[in-house]
Amino acid sequence: MSYTNFQFNPEVITPVDDLQYTPLGGKYRTAYMVATSLVYLVLMAAALLLLCLDSVWYCVAVEILLAAAFIINMVILPKAVVYKGYAFREHDLSYRSGIIFPKTITVPYRKVQQVSVKQNPVTKFFGLYTVGIANGAQNMSMISIPGLTRETAEMIKAWLTDKLRNGHD
Amino acid sequence: MIDFSKPKRMSLSALFIIFTKNFKSFFGAFVVLILIKMFDSDISLAKRGLVTLLSFGALTAVSFVTALIAYMPKKFYVSDGNLIFSHGLFHRETSTIPLDRIHTLRTRRGLWYRLFEMRGISFDTLASRGEEIELILDETEWQQLLQVIEREEKHEVQATVSEPVAPAHSMNLDNSSLIADALCQNHLKGFAILMGFLATIYDSVNDFLDNSAVYDMAVDTADKAEGFLSSVWLVAGAAVILYIVVLALWIGKIFMRYSDTTLDFNTRLLTFTYGLVQRSSSRFAFDKVCTLWVKRNFLEKKCGLATIMLKQAFNATAMKDDDNYRMYGRDNSDFLLKWWLGENYAGDKVLISAASGRGVFWASFLFPLALCIIAAFILYFTAEYGWLMVPAIFLIFFMLRACMARRRSKIVLKESYIEIYGGYFAENVSYVKYEDVEVVRKTCTPLARWSHRASIALSTSGTGFNVRSLREKDVEKIYEMLLLNKL
Numbered sequence: 001m002s003y004t005n006f007q008f009n010p011e012v013i014t015p016v017d018d019l020q021y022t023p024l025g026g027k028y029r030t031a032y033m034v035a036t037s038l039v040y041l042v043l044m045a046a047a048l049l050l051l052c053l054d055s056v057w058y059c060v061a062v063e064i065l066l067a068a069a070f071i072i073n074m075v076i077l078p079k080a081v082v083y084k085g086y087a088f089r090e091h092d093l094s095y096r097s098g099i100i101f102p103k104t105i106t107v108p109y110r111k112v113q114q115v116s117v118k119q120n121p122v123t124k125f126f127g128l129y130t131v132g133i134a135n136g137a138q139n140m141s142m143i144s145i146p147g148l149t150r151e152t153a154e155m156i157k158a159w160l161t162d163k164l165r166n167g168h169d
Numbered sequence: 170m171i172d173f174s175k176p177k178r179m180s181l182s183a184l185f186i187i188f189t190k191n192f193k194s195f196f197g198a199f200v201v202l203i204l205i206k207m208f209d210s211d212i213s214l215a216k217r218g219l220v221t222l223l224s225f226g227a228l229t230a231v232s233f234v235t236a237l238i239a240y241m242p243k244k245f246y247v248s249d250g251n252l253i254f255s256h257g258l259f260h261r262e263t264s265t266i267p268l269d270r271i272h273t274l275r276t277r278r279g280l281w282y283r284l285f286e287m288r289g290i291s292f293d294t295l296a297s298r299g300e301e302i303e304l305i306l307d308e309t310e311w312q313q314l315l316q317v318i319e320r321e322e323k324h325e326v327q328a329t330v331s332e333p334v335a336p337a338h339s340m341n342l343d344n345s346s347l348i349a350d351a352l353c354q355n356h357l358k359g360f361a362i363l364m365g366f367l368a369t370i371y372d373s374v375n376d377f378l379d380n381s382a383v384y385d386m387a388v389d390t391a392d393k394a395e396g397f398l399s400s401v402w403l404v405a406g407a408a409v410i411l412y413i414v415v416l417a418l419w420i421g422k423i424f425m426r427y428s429d430t431t432l433d434f435n436t437r438l439l440t441f442t443y444g445l446v447q448r449s450s451s452r453f454a455f456d457k458v459c460t461l462w463v464k465r466n467f468l469e470k471k472c473g474l475a476t477i478m479l480k481q482a483f484n485a486t487a488m489k490d491d492d493n494y495r496m497y498g499r500d501n502s503d504f505l506l507k508w509w510l511g512e513n514y515a516g517d518k519v520l521i522s523a524a525s526g527r528g529v530f531w532a533s534f535l536f537p538l539a540l541c542i543i544a545a546f547i548l549y550f551t552a553e554y555g556w557l558m559v560p561a562i563f564l565i566f567f568m569l570r571a572c573m574a575r576r577r578s579k580i581v582l583k584e585s586y587i588e589i590y591g592g593y594f595a596e597n598v599s600y601v602k603y604e605d606v607e608v609v610r611k612t613c614t615p616l617a618r619w620s621h622r623a624s625i626a627l628s629t630s631g632t633g634f635n636v637r638s639l640r641e642k643d644v645e646k647i648y649e650m651l652l653l654n655k656l
Contacts, residue, residue, distance in 0.1 A: 015645050016611070092652055103612040106652060111607045113294040116264035124261070132262075136295030136482070137607035139633030140626065157265060164267045165250050 021085025028147025029081040031126040040070045109163040111135045117153050129153035176244040182285040183305035188236035189281050270294045342430040346498040351423040353468040359415045451494035457481050459605045459629040463502045466595035475500035482630035517583040525578035528638025533574045537567035580636045589634045605629040
């Protein structure tokens with residue numbers, strides 16, 4: 001493999017902030033909302049245990065708090081989904097997420113150690129897949145790209161494994 | 170020859186081994202409950218026997234069902250140089266591991282494994298959070314799978330040209346500078362822990378006296394002593410004695426652990442051998458070191474001392490921070506940096522340097538500020554006005570600490586390595602090579618649109634760094650340069 005060490009020129013590179021990120025799709029938004037609703041449902045059911053206490057108001061207060069948090073979450077969630085996206089460059093892949101604390105994470109292909117395709121019961125119901133990309137980092141060691149169709153997930157997996165096999169960076 | 174190219178399950182013996190493992194863990198969790206029922210004298214012997222039998226039956230059934238759930242969906246195969254696992258019934262997952270990324274194969278042969286002539290095999294890659302899947306294979310399957318993996322590894326080995334290794338040298342690190350550096354460390358943490366411990370004992374003794382019959386007898390003596398006990402001088406004296414105790418314990422610990430350190434080195438390997446009674450050794454391969462960390466506080470700088478740590482990549486076989494060696498004593502950072510970064514590392518040009526802004530101050534100060542405000546409110550409403558001085562002192566201390574954190578936080582990209590500055594009262598510098606950077610992340614706060622500041626985080630296989638509140642333009646450049654310099 002020939003070794004190259006070109007001079008760094010920021011003008012010829014598309015910075016991660018200027019990349020065209022591929023959005024995760026409408027089905028993912030629905031799946032995400034269903035999963036979040038289920039979590040709140042479980043929390044609200046668990047809060048009913050507070051009825052065992054002397055006053056019923058503890059339970060009412062917690063349920064109101066949870067309901068308020070649920071509404072706020074549901075308002076923010078679609079915006080967060082719209083912001084999420086992934087992009088591939090010649091040597092690395094980036095994933096963007098977070099609406100209050102936006103973050104972009106980039107992992108070079110040659111640092112990828114494992115690629116996995118996952119499904120949980122909710123995403124299975126919607127026919128969606130998550131691609132997990134494990135690297136050797138101590139922190140941020142897993143990037144998960146959720147809300148992908150089977151074809152896209154397989155395509156990303158094939159793309160990454162091909163890059164790994166050919167030692168491409 | 171076994172065909173590994175098609176998805177296959179492990180053999181039925183593996184199912185039995187998974188079952189025994191599950192049974193063992195379920196039994197361990199419920200053994201106390203079963204024993205209580207077995208020896209419950211309130212119920213008849215026949216009932217006790219029935220309950221015990223039913224418990225074992227239920228445990229067996231649950232273990233078998235969970236074993237089946239674990240066994241049935243687990244399939245593996247080798248395709249295009251990748252080892253592919255699929256597993257999970259509800260959380261379905263297919264993991265692809267390129268064979269050339271597998272750097273350790275761990276095998277396990279417990280009692281049940283040996284009975285069925287099986288082996289448990291775990292595949293380690295550099296991914297610390299990758300899938301930890303154990304395959305249970307018989308000897309033939311294991312040998313043939315090993316051959317497939319070794320064939321891939323041979324390609325890798327052929328591609329690697331080994332460099333000549335220079336002859337080894339040796340040097341001894343002196344004990345006097347070790348003790349001097351141990352004295353220069355911050356002992357306040359140990360002091361605070363010991364003070365807290367003694368305060369708890371003092372409180373417990375007081376509670377005991379308040380509630381015991383000896384109280385009346387002791388109260389006269391205590392009253393007489395109260396004036397003396399509450400004197401500030403005595404408290405100060407006790408604090409000084411405690412501090413000396415902490416200091417002695419600390420120096421004793423450091424001396425026992427790190428005295429008579431010998432360093433053997435060549436171009437590829439550093440070996441530290443240390444310890445007064447128990448001699449330990451730490452080996453650092455040139456290509457396994459991922460960060461060199463140097464700490465110098467005010468006293469250390471004055472005395473030409475430094476605390477240095479070589480950090481290695483973590484993986485499944487080395488997960489603890491203990492695997493990193495901490496070197497107290499004379500400032501040998503230049504020697505170690507020359508060994509690791511090259512003789513001319515100091516002459517490297519600075520590509521970009523970015524210092525943190527006010528965000529670092531607030532990130533360090535907000536939490537102590539909130540705590541101090543809460544403490545002050547509690548003291549105010551309980552009318553303990555005199556004690557309000559304590560949160561005020563803490564607030565000043567944490568404000569100074571946050572100011573220092575902001576002053577020190579900086580990232581410098583040089584031609585062949587990165588310097589990350591941090592620390593509060595002491596200056597910490599971490600040196601990282603570009604090729605060890607595994608992943609880079611940029612994070613903004615909701616205030617970014619006004620402050621135009623962002624944080625950059627980078628992680629190696631053994632360390633992680635987060636440099637906050639840098640100018641957005643600098644972050645963009647640094648982000649790309651960190652990724653680009655991997656070539």
